[in-house]
Amino acid sequence: DAGVTQSPTHLIKTRGQQVTLRCSPISGHKSVSWYQQVLGQGPQFIFQYYEKEERGRGNFPDRFSARQFPNYSSELNVNALLLGDSALYLCASSWKGEDYGYTFGSGTRLTVV
Amino acid sequence: KNEVEQSPQNLTAQEGEFITINCSYSVGISALHWLQQHPGGGIVSLFMLSSGKKKHGRLIATINIQEKHSSLHITASHPRDSAVYICAVPPYSGGGADGLTFGKGTHLIIQP
Numbered sequence: 001d002a003g004v005t006q007s008p009t010h011l012i013k014t015r016g017q018q019v020t021l022r023c024s025p026i027s028g029h030k031s032v033s034w035y036q037q038v039l040g041q042g043p044q045f046i047f048q049y050y051e052k053e054e055r056g057r058g059n060f061p062d063r064f065s066a067r068q069f070p071n072y073s074s075e076l077n078v079n080a081l082l083l084g085d086s087a088l089y090l091c092a093s094s095w096k097g098e099d100y101g102y103t104f105g106s107g108t109r110l111t112v113v
Numbered sequence: 114k115n116e117v118e119q120s121p122q123n124l125t126a127q128e129g130e131f132i133t134i135n136c137s138y139s140v141g142i143s144a145l146h147w148l149q150q151h152p153g154g155g156i157v158s159l160f161m162l163s164s165g166k167k168k169h170g171r172l173i174a175t176i177n178i179q180e181k182h183s184s185l186h187i188t189a190s191h192p193r194d195s196a197v198y199i200c201a202v203p204p205y206s207g208g209g210a211d212g213l214t215f216g217k218g219t220h221l222i223i224q225p
Contacts, residue, residue, distance in 0.1 A: 033212050042199060043156075045212030056212055088154045102146065102213070106155035 002026070004093050004105035012111045013081050021076045021108045025093030031055075032074040033102070034066060035090040043090055049074055078110075086112045115140040115202050119216035127224055132187040134219045136200030139181065146201040146213060147174050147185050156199070159185070190223045197221070 005024045013019050025032050031050040035043035045058035049068035068074045072093075078085055088109050092102040116139040126132055136145070147159040160167050160174040162183070167174050171190075176183040187194055197220050201213040 035212065035215075037154075042201075042215030042217050043213075045214070048212050058212060090154075090156060092156075101161045102158055104148070104156035104158060109154065 004091055004103050006089075006091050006105035006108050008108060009106065010109045010111075012113060014113055015081055015083060017081050018077065018079045019081060019110060021078075021089050021091075021110070022073065023076070023091030023093075023105060024073045025091075026103055029093035029095050029103070030072055031094045032068055032072065033092045033094075034074070034076045035092065036060070037088040037090060037107070038084075039087070046076070081112045083112050086110060115142070115214045117200055117202055117214055117216040119200050119219050121219060122217065123220045123222075125222045125224065126190055128191060130190050130223075132190050132194070132221065132223075134185045134198050134200075134221070136183045136185070136216055137181060138183075138200075138202045140202075141178070141181065142202045144203070145176055145183050147183070148199040148201060148215075150197045150199060150218070152196075159198075187221075192223045192225050195222050 004026055007022045023032055033048040034046040036046055037043040046060050046064055047066045048056040052068045063079045066076045088107045090107045091105040094102045118137045120135045144161050144163045146161050149157045149159050162174055162176050171188045173186040185198055197218040199218040200216040
């Protein structure tokens with residue numbers, strides 16, 4: 001079985017632009033979580049989706065949005081990019097979320113210039 | 114909200130040494146995660162544990178729920194174990210759909 005796949009792996013955007021990051025969970029996993037990891041820090045929780053509904057949201061501005069599709073894949077959208085949005089964006093899938101085991105993707109490295 | 118403290122922040126050791134990384138948290142939880150992150154990003158889940166001890170190869174994880182403390186041990190360490198090791202817990206005692214709260218990580222370097 002394929003693991004959690006994220007695309008693209010690297011991305012360079014200009015301030016003010018919009019970006020869409022994609023995540024495909026492990027087959028059978030219905031929950032997807034998104035995390036932002038700024039260089040030198042631990043990941044910070046952005047969103048969790050389960051069965052296509054938002055179940056949790058971290059302390060991020062409304063410029064960040066996400067959705068989950070019927071096949072349980074997910075997209076993270078960030079509008080009006082700021083330099084501070086430069087980070088590694090990690091997706092994690094689990095069967096149900098919460099205290100169930102997570103499998104992480106390799107991440108998308110976003111650089112905003 | 115749960116506060117996670119890891120120690121040490123940085124650790125350099127010689128190949129073959131026994132390694133211990135510690136994690137303390139402030140709010141009672143049902144499960145704790147140990148993760149490994151290599152340079153370049155990708156995170157690998159090593160353990161999820163809610164009590165006692167788990168072992169996988171040369172890695173051992175223990176947790177004391179009463180003391181809100183967990184340790185990750187590496188026996189017979191090898192240069193390929195060099196990575197950042199991160200402890201993560203649910204943010205609230207009830208878990209919930211608020212993702213995980215991560216420690217800042219322990220940067221481990223094993224020298225040949």
